[in-house]
Amino acid sequence: MRRQIPILITTIAGLVFAISYFIPHDPFGESESIFGDWITIVQAFAVWLGALNLLKISFEKISSKSADRHYAAIIIVSLIGTLAVGFYDGYSGMAQDPQVSFRDPGTNFDWLYRFIYTPLSATMFSMLAFFVASASYRAFRARNVQATLLLIAGFFVMGGRVPLFDMMISPITDFPVFSWFADWIMTYPNTAGQRAIMIGIALGIMSSSLRIILGIERSHIGGGSG
Amino acid sequence: MRNSFEKTRASRALLLVFVCSLLLLIVSFSTSVSAQADNDSDTPADSILALAAPAPATDLKAFDTDNDHGHSITIEWTLSADDGAGANSVISYRIMKSESPDGPFDSVGLVPLGATSHVNSSAIDKNSEGYFSDNTDYYYRVEAMTTNAALFSSSEIVGPVQSSGQWFNAGLVPVLIAILIFTILTMIFVQLAKKGMDLYVRPLAGIEAVDEAIGRATEMGRPILYVLGLGSAADIATIASFTILGRVAKKVAEYQTELNVPCYDPIVMAVAQEVVKSAFIDAGRPEAYKDDIVHFITNSQFAYVGAVNGIIMRDLPATNVYMGKFFAESLILAETGAAAGSIQIAGTDEIPQIPFFFVACDYTLIGEELFAASAYLGREPELLGSLKAQDYAKAVLLASAIIGILLINIFPDFGETFKSWFEVID
Structure with a gap:
């Protein structure tokens, strides 16, 4: 049951x-x-x-004196502190004429959001640039035929996205080789590959949905499929 | 000395190249700006104020919008003789609506010159302002507008016309047929599998690696990190991830390894807790389940990434499993895991993130493999039967695509008809 x-x-x-x-x-x-x-x-x-x-x-981590307890303390202070500032701004804003919401520009809550939360998020996001560089370095090593093809495709796509490469070969030919080849790679092999994956995903979603609706797949509610 | 001279020459050459590029850029920019200015001066909006009313729009038609839930009328017309031709004074068309042919008419839409249709739909909630009532008579007219607000011309009035909802969206017939075929195929293969038919399923390296990865974690005495992604519990990728989590948790319970499941969504957390708890009970080790195995982190994307990265760098998990919906954080997580020396298995249906996982992880389930993984792990005949149906559906689609390409190139007319059989009008 x-x-x-x-x-x-x-x-x-x-x-x-x-x-x-x-x-x-x-x-x-x-x-x-x-x-x-x-x-x-x-x-x-x-x-x-x-x-x-x-x-x-977080409280359990502090009480058990876990090695991560300092981070747990920061979480508790940040959570309760932000909540308190939000409630204080909301309460004091109600007394003003016109009323001010805790999210309005100039409130303490807004200050926390703009000068702490947003820069921290932006910092994490900006790390992506470095990770793209390190991942590209690994991916573009010509270890086998596939990796070499990836390297060549990557070289042309990156070269075709900036005008400098076409400009560099302009003394030889007026034809924009890099941008044309980059567009060709993106329009044909890349789109074809993506569509193949997309069709597979659509069928996979249909199959999974059908399994769940028909009650064949039950492991998400525990106890394997049967 | 000579080296320094060459360096100076090289830097001068570089500087020259840079200055030349800059000049080229400035010249091309100024050319494009002046060309744009020339183009802009040709538009009617910049022409002098119109002195006479334009010719009206003609052949006005208003009818109930097809295949919708009602509360909508489609209006079509033929362009004014002064739209793009003649006096070239029409800049837009204003759609006017009334409940009586005698008015008053209210403006319900404005479309730019060249447009020949407009869908008039508004609030469907009876309590909302501007409620568009079904089964009510409406009258329409279209006004051809000029730059001079006082100079416009009205078309004839059409009506009465009523809106109503349809009980079947005829534009979705190809989808219905595809779903029916797929359901029948699934039913057939599930029944065949139940009767003991041997169904071959292509090995999935990423899934076969799960057992090995859990064994490695057990031997090393280090935890397994399972990330469910940023999807909600309603996303099918997250549901597929729950099923894989259930299998992983059962193995973890059997091997007595440590498992850590940090969650982004509180509802996903609640479901994941139940999945892991059930898996521990199924493995016969309910006492090993702890509340902190599945825990909530935050609902903020990059704060979540920061927390998970922190867990990876502090706990150095032997295995990281990323299954579900991932966005910009995919590479940040996977690269941090690679730096920590973990074995990484990933799977997502977010196409832009697949290359990132492919590069940074040891095993990647590409698209559909994520949904096949739970069936593959379970090996129950019913689940394998549904996978077989999926393979046959793929074969049908591939054959259709090849036939379509051949027909379009050899018999273009029939090819177009064949293409139209697959078109969805929504």
Whole structure:
């Protein structure tokens, strides 16, 4: 029974969505937005679930004197501090005329967001540039035929994306060899490869969905497929 | 001395090349700007203020929009004689709507010159302002506008016309047929598999490596990191990842290895907790399950990446498994894992991220392999049967593509008809 009920709910919900895709008439046409509202409500509650889990794990790390306890302390201070600043700004903003939201520019919460959160996120994102360089270095080593083809394709695509390479060969020919070849690689082999993967993904999604709707695949609710 | 002289000569040459490139850039930019200015001066908007009303739009038609949920009317017309020709004074068309042929008419849309249709749809919620009611008579007219707001001409009035929702989207017939064929194929192969038919499934190196990777972690006494990606619990890639997590967790419980599942989404966390708990129960080791195996980190993309990278660098996991939906963080995570010396297995349906995983991980499940992985790991006949159906569907699609290419090149007319059988109008 513990597994039958979730499977039944999944099957009904899956069938309703599948049918509503073909029936634009109300109420089927509206089912996606109705379910979307439900998901939003569930997510709003789940945020608290996540926050409480984070606090619980962090407090446990501190109490068990784990090696990571310093990071856990920073998490707790940051979480509670940001929450407190948000509540303070929201409360004091209500007393002002016109009322000020805690998210409005100039609030303490906005300061935390703009000068702490955003630069930290940007720092993590900017690390991508260095990782692309290190990954490219490994990928572009001509160890075998495939890697050599990748190296050649990469050279032409990168060369074709900047005007300098075409300009360098302009004394020899007016034909923009690099940009033409880069466009050709992107338009034909690259698009063909991507579409092949896309078709495979679409079939995989259909197959997985069918397995879940028909109750063949059950391991996501525990206990293997059977 | 000579070396320094050559260096100076080389740097001068480089400087010269740079200055020349800069000059070329400036010249081409100024040329394109002046060409753009010339083009812009040709548009009617820059012409002098119109002095006479333009010819009206003609042949106005209004009808219920096809294959929709109602609350929408499509209006079509023939261009004014002064749109792109004649006095060339039309700059836009204003669509006017009323519930009576005598008015008053309200503006419900504005489209630029050259446009010959407009879909009038608005609020479908009865309590919203501007609610578009089904089964109500509406009248339309189209006004050809000029740069002079006072000079425009109205088309004839059409109506009454009513909107209504359809019970079947006829534009999706090819999708319905494809789904039916695929479902029948799946049913057939599942039944054949149940009857004991031997189904060959191509080996997936990434999945075969899972057992080896868990064994390695056990031998090294280091944990396994399982990342479910940034998808929500509604994403099929995340659901596929749950099934793989279930298999991995069962093995982990059997081998008594440490598992760490940091989550980005609290709902995904709640589901993953249940999956891992069930796997530990199935493995006969419920007491080994701990609440901190699956834990929430944050709902912020790069904060999550920072936290997971921190876990990788501090715990140095023997194996990192990345399965699900990944975006810009894929390479940051995978490169950090490579730097930590972990065996890495990844799988995603996000096509732009596949090359990053391919480069940085030891094994990568490409696209559909992610969805096949759970069936492959389970080896149950029903699951393998569905994989076989997937392979046959792929063969049908490949054959259709080859036939289509041949027909388009040999019999273009029939080729176009053949192509239209696969077209979806949504």
